[in-house]
Structures are given as C-alpha cells and as structure tokens.
Amino acid sequence: MNPLARIFRPRDKPPVTNYMNGSPYMFFMGGSTAGKHVNERSAMQMTAVYSCVRILSEAVAGLPLHLYRYNDDGGKEKALDHPLYRLLHDEPNPEMTSFIFRETLMTHLLLWGNAYAQIVRNGHGEVLGLYPLMPSKMTVDRDAKGELFYRYQRTTEDSPATGKPEMVYLDPHDVLHIPGLGFDGLVGYSPIAMAKNAIGMAIACEEYGAKFFANGANPGGVLEHPSTLKDPQKVRESWNSVFQGSGNSHRIAVLEEGMKFQSISISNEQAQFLETRKFQIDEIARIFRVPPHMVGDLEKSSFSNIEQQSLEFVIYTLRPWLVRWEQNLARALFSDAEKPRMFCKFNVDGLLRGDYVSRMNGYAVGRQNGWMSANDIRSLEDLDPIPEDQGGDLYLVNGNFCKLQDAGSAYSKGQPTEPSSEPPAEEQPPDDPPAEELDNARKRKRPTQRKLKGDPPHEEILELDKGR
Numbered sequence: 001m002n003p004l005a006r007i008f009r010p011r012d013k014p015p016v017t018n019y020m021n022g023s024p025y026m027f028f029m030g031g032s033t034a035g036k037h038v039n040e041r042s043a044m045q046m047t048a049v050y051s052c053v054r055i056l057s058e059a060v061a062g063l064p065l066h067l068y069r070y071n072d073d074g075g076k077e078k079a080l081d082h083p084l085y086r087l088l089h090d091e092p093n094p095e096m097t098s099f100i101f102r103e104t105l106m107t108h109l110l111l112w113g114n115a116y117a118q119i120v121r122n123g124h125g126e127v128l129g130l131y132p133l134m135p136s137k138m139t140v141d142r143d144a145k146g147e148l149f150y151r152y153q154r155t156t157e158d159s160p161a162t163g164k165p166e167m168v169y170l171d172p173h174d175v176l177h178i179p180g181l182g183f184d185g186l187v188g189y190s191p192i193a194m195a196k197n198a199i200g201m202a203i204a205c206e207e208y209g210a211k212f213f214a215n216g217a218n219p220g221g222v223l224e225h226p227s228t229l230k231d232p233q234k235v236r237e238s239w240n241s242v243f244q245g246s247g248n249s250h251r252i253a254v255l256e257e258g259m260k261f262q263s264i265s266i267s268n269e270q271a272q273f274l275e276t277r278k279f280q281i282d283e284i285a286r287i288f289r290v291p292p293h294m295v296g297d298l299e300k301s302s303f304s305n306i307e308q309q310s311l312e313f314v315i316y317t318l319r320p321w322l323v324r325w326e327q328n329l330a331r332a333l334f335s336d337a338e339k340p341r342m343f344c345k346f347n348v349d350g351l352l353r354g355d356y357v358s359r360m361n362g363y364a365v366g367r368q369n370g371w372m373s374a375n376d377i378r379s380l381e382d383l384d385p386i387p388e389d390q391g392g393d394l395y396l397v398n399g400n401f402c403k404l405q406d407a408g409s410a411y412s413k414g415q416p417t418e419p420s421s422e423p424p425a426e427e428q429p430p431d432d433p434p435a436e437e438l439d440n441a442r443k444r445k446r447p448t449q450r451k452l453k454g455d456p457p458h459e460e461i462l463e464l465d466k467g468r
Contacts, residue, residue, distance in 0.1 A: 032200025036207075040111040040136075043192045043199050046206070048281040051295045052288035053110045059318055060325065061103035064347040065089055070340075079342065083126055084333055088344065092117075092130035104132045106321070109180055110288070112136065113188035116150070117176040119332065127333055130176060140177075140187050148186070150175050176332045178324055195287045202280035209277070289317045314351045322346045349380075370397035 032038050043049045065088050069079040079085055092101045105115040112135035120129040137153040150170040180188030192199065278297070285295050291309040293301045301309075329344045353359060363380075366372030375385040375392040386392025 032196045036200040036203045038192065038196040038200045038203070040190070040192055042203070043111070046199060046202055046284065048202065048284040048295055049192070049199065052285060052290045053107055055290055055294055056110055056288065056318070056321065057103045057106035059351075060106045060321060060346075061099045061101075063322070063350070065098065065102070066345055066347065068343055068345055070342075082342070087127060087130060088329070094129075095131075101130065101132065102325075105178065108132070108135050109178055109188075109321075109324075111190065111192055113180040113182070113190040113193075114138070115176075115178040118170065119174050119176055121174070125335065133175075148172050150177075176328065178328045180324075191287055195284070198280065198283045198287065202277070202284065205277050205280060311352070314348055318348070318351070322348070367396070368398060370395045 036042075044053065067079045067082055067085040067088060068076045069082070070076055089098060091097050096104075101117075105117060109115040114135045116133040116135055116138050118131045118133055119127055120131065122128055133152060137155070139151040139153075140148060141151060142148055150172065152168045152170060154166050154168055179186065180191075182188040281295060282292060282297065285292055285297075291313050292299075293306050293309060294313070326344050326346065330339060330342070334342050359381075363372065363377045367374070367377065373393050373395050378385055378392075
C-alpha cells in the first residue's frame with residue numbers, strides 16, 4: 001500500500017473503526033486529581049450540580065412547546081391538527097407527560113452530553129410515540145459504508161419479558177438524538193466528565209467537612225505514655241470508643257498510668273474551609289453557565305443586577321439549549337416535504353415578562369400605535385376575549401399619524417389659484433343704494449332733537465351731521 005494513501009484518506013469514506021460511545025468517551029470519567037471518583041451519579045450528590053441540572057431541565061420542560069405551520073401569505077399559525085402537536089405539547093407516550101419527557105432528556109443532555117429517544121412510527125412513517133433511552137447504554141458507530149447506526153444495550157430491566165440482555169440496532173431514522181458540545185458534531189461530551197477535577201475537589205471538600213464535624217470539630221491528638229505500651233491498639237480503640245465522634249464531644253477524659261493527651265492544633269483559617277466550598281460552588285455554576293443567585297449565592301446581588309442576570313440567563317444560557325431542541329426535533333420528526341413549512345418553537349415570553357407596570361406601559365404603546373388590539377393584549381394576559389361586535393379586534397391609531405405617501409395630499413388634489421385683488425363674493429360690500437333711499441334712511445335714524453333757547457343754529461346742524 002502506498003504510504004501516502006495511509007496518511008491522506010478520503011473524507012467521504014470514514015473508517016469503520018470510527019467508534020463513538022454515547023456515554024461521552026468513558027475514559028474521561030473516573031478518578032480526579034482530588035482522589036475522588038466522579039461520574040454522573042456521584043456528581044448529582046453535589047448540591048451545586050443537582051441545583052444547576054434541575055434549574056436547566058425544569059426551565060426547558062416548563063416552557064410551552066408549539067408546532068407551527070407557514071401560511072401562503074407568509075404568516076404562521078399553530079398546527080393543532082398535526083399529530084405531532086399532541087405528542088410534543090401534551091404526551092409523547094402513554095407513560096409520561098411532555099414535561100417529564102423533556103425534563104428527562106434535558107437531564108441526560110446535561111449529565112452525559114447526549115439525549116436519545118426512540119421514535120415509534122406506523123406504516124406511513126407518521127410518529128406515534130417517543131420513548132427516552134439511557135445515554136450510558138447507547139453507542140454510535142458506522143458500518144462498512146460509513147453510514148451511522150445506533151446500538152443500544154438492553155438490560156434485564158428494559159426487557160423483562162425475555163429476562164436476558166440483548167443488543168438492539170436502530171436506524172438513524174428511528175432515533176431522536178440531541179447532541180451537546182462535541183468535537184465532531186455527532187456525539188457530545190459530558191460536562192461532568194470535562195469538569196471532573198472541579199467536581200472532585202468539591203466532593204473532597206464536602207467529605208473533609210463531614211469528617212471534621214463528625215469528630216466534634218476537634219483535631220486529632222497524641223496519647224503519650226511514660227513507658228512502653230504492650231498493646232497500643234487496645235488503648236487507641238478504647239479512647240476512640242469513648243471520646244471520638246460528635247456525640248462524645250466535650251466529655252471529660254480520665255488518663256491513667258501517667259498518660260498525657262496532646263492535641264494537634266489547627267488554625268482557624270484551616271478549619272474555616274467554607275470559602276473553598278463557596279468557590280467550588282461558583283465553579284460548578286460557571287460550568288453550567290447558571291447565574292450565582294440562582295444557586296443561592298446572593299452576596300453581590302441586588303434588585304437591578306438580579307433582573308439583568310435573569311435576562312442574560314434566558315438569552316445566553318437557556319436559548320442555545322432551546323435552539324438545539326428545536327432544530328433536532330425538526331430534523332428527526334418532520335418528513336422532507338414538511339420541513340420547508342413546519343417548525344417547532346419554544347415560547348420564552350413568560351420568562352422575559354416584566355412586572356405589571358412595565359407590561360401595561362408596553363401594551364399601551366402597542367395599543368396606541370395600532371399594532372395591538374384589545375384581544376391581543378388580553379390573550380397575553382390570559383383573559384377572555386372581547387366580542388368582535390364590541391370592538392375587541394379593532395386596531396386603533398392616533399389621528400396625528402398618516403402614511404408617508406399621504407403626507408400633503410390635501411394640497412395636491414387641485415392647483416391653487418392666483419390670489420385676486422378683489423375680495424371674495426361673500427366679503428364684498430353691497431352696492432351703494434340710491435340717494436333717495438339713503439336720505440330716507442338718514443331721516444329714520446335721525447334722533448329727536450329739542451330746540452333749546454339760546455342755542456345757536458349751527459349746533460343743530462352739527463348734531464345732524466353726526467347722525468349721518
């Protein structure tokens with residue numbers, strides 16, 4: 001064989017020996033630098049690990065999962081008539097609800113780095129049920145043609161009818177596989193395996209604290225005898241049986257034959273290992289990208305930064321997991337004809353909702369600007385809709401708003417005329433009446449004058465002129 005052919009192999013023909021274990025590369029598991037054995041089950045005994053796994057799994061399981069269909073006009077609607085809607089939203093199989101199913105798969109994804117579920121189909125290829133599979137019993141391998149297949153080790157608990165373990169081979173078409181972070185994109189790595197040293201140190205620190213306080217928070221000591229003891233083991237056992245343990249703390253010891261007890265002193269800094277435990281808790285929360293306040297660390301928390309951290313938890317922690325779920329569900333459950341027009345979507349609006357005042361202010365803006373109706377707002381608040389005849393579906397807008405193309409339309413309907421020097425017809429004064437009518441009118445308006453004695457005649461003429 002050509003030596004260059006051994007080095008440069010074609011990428012379209014992967015070797016059959018490309019073996020990937022579903023329990024993400026078991027050689028990562030085992031002993032840690034702290035001397036403690038770390039695996040998925042021992043890690044769950046740590047309160048920080050258990051809390052992080054529970055927070056993420058319950059968050060994914062508690063979100064509403066809906067199935068949507070694209071309309072011809074580009075919009076979307078819930079595909080309530082599709083068989084997958086009931087499986088994803090209500091119950092994937094007769095044995096569990098949708099919440100339990102998603103919680104189980106998310107727990108597998110956080111501990112083993114992979115989540116598997118068997119897809120049960122009918123003769124037409126329609127999905128009838130989804131059943132979780134243990135990642136520790138699943139193996140991903142390739143055949144001689146380079147095609148992927150799944151091998152599942154069924155134990156006696158999985159097959160009580162046969163009473164013996166067996167190996168089951170599954171086609172990729174029949175397996176829902178959600179991989180986590182990995183190097184090849186096919187199988188994910190376990191976060192527990194990658195962080196086994198940090199988790200092992202946390203386990204060792206917790207065990208040290210348990211033994212320390214089990215001894216009454218007293219360090220060990222040395223019994224001194226002036227001469228040689230014939231049976232030191234008997235003396236040690238007698239001393240431990242009487243004075244060792246938290247139940248025997250602060251008891252008075254009686255020493256015989258000149259024996260002396262000398263304790264091995266320990267500093268307060270060495271005894272106060274809580275800071276070390278606190279750091280390990282933060283380290284584990286950092287692995288799962290969970291905010292510290294969600295695991296009980298409220299040292300540097302306030303109202304404002306907790307609200308911001310909760311928002312960042314949804315965007316940067318929870319959202320990537322939801323995208324993994326949505327895309328893998330669409331890839332495994334939809335047919336080729338359904339993929340262009342069907343999709344799954346988690347609703348995270350409930351996690352992003354503000355307080356009551358903030359929501360009402362946002363609804364008011366949407367209502368006044370015409371992109372929300374009263375029923376749209378009431379549906380978001382889980383209220384009954386207003387009947388259509390009462391205006392529940394109306395979209396209202398302020399009269400000050402108009403379309404950009406309609407701006408100035410009132411002036412463009414007709415060309416403005418040139419201003420005339422003559423006033424409008426309704427503003428023109430009437431024509432002057434004849435002189436005869438004017439004299440008669442003046443006589444009617446003329447006030448009654450009384451001739452006073454001694455008045456000069458010209459004053460009467462002036463009064464008449466004023467009446468004109």
